[in-house]
Amino acid sequence: MTGAIGTSWASICLFNHLLPRTFLPTKRWFLGGFLGGLWAFLERTSGRANFLYSARLSVDSLWKVGIKRGWWKGVRNGDVYVFVVALMVINAVYEVDPKAVSGGVVRKGLGFLRGEGWVDRTLAVAENENENETETELAEEAEIVEERERKATGFEPVEAVEETAQEEQEPNPT
Numbered sequence: 001m002t003g004a005i006g007t008s009w010a011s012i013c014l015f016n017h018l019l020p021r022t023f024l025p026t027k028r029w030f031l032g033g034f035l036g037g038l039w040a041f042l043e044r045t046s047g048r049a050n051f052l053y054s055a056r057l058s059v060d061s062l063w064k065v066g067i068k069r070g071w072w073k074g075v076r077n078g079d080v081y082v083f084v085v086a087l088m089v090i091n092a093v094y095e096v097d098p099k100a101v102s103g104g105v106v107r108k109g110l111g112f113l114r115g116e117g118w119v120d121r122t123l124a125v126a127e128n129e130n131e132n133e134t135e136t137e138l139a140e141e142a143e144i145v146e147e148r149e150r151k152a153t154g155f156e157p158v159e160a161v162e163e164t165a166q167e168e169q170e171p172n173p174t
Contacts, residue, residue, distance in 0.1 A: 004054070008036030098122045118149065 012032040019028065040051050067074050075081060093100050094110050098121040101107050107120050123145060 003042075004036040004039040006036075007039060008032045011035045094121075118153070120145075 009032070012029060015024075015028040015032065024031070040047065043050070066072050090101070091110070091114070094107070094114075098107055101110060104120050104122075107122060108118050111117060111119050111121060
């Protein structure tokens with residue numbers, strides 16, 4: 001991130017020093033930003049979070065400059081609209097490929113908000129893809145998942161609560 005910012009500003013200063021004032025007077029800022037953005041190729045594997053953050057700030061800056069220069073008008077409660085569109089995009093990505101959303105807790109939270117319950121859909125998809133496994137192996141995996149959820153949330157699964165309620169209602173023959 002530091003390299004990108006330093007390259008952008010250094011290239012702008014270099015352009016101002018080397019190029020005449022009439023040659024690309026406003027476009028040299030964009031050219032400096034482009035050169036700073038080339039750092040993304042060097043940090044492809046580890047710099048994703050930094051560049052997503054800088055992309056968000058770039059879009060926000062573009063929006064504010066556009067309002068200031070009169071390219072477009074501000075939208076009342078526009079931040080709410082942006083939030084709704086962002087949720088829509090995340091939901092669409094989650095619907096197409098649940099593995100694209102990183103983090104099991106985030107996937108479970110999205111499933112909960114969608115009304116699917118506190119379930120990680122990637123585990124369900126993985127279970128459906130492995131049809132060669134026996135039912136006992138699937139049952140063991142389901143018990144492991146339930147045990148993990150019980151430890152993580154402190155809540156009993158719905159099925160266990162229903163079974164205990166039915167056992168309490170049935171009279172003992174003794």
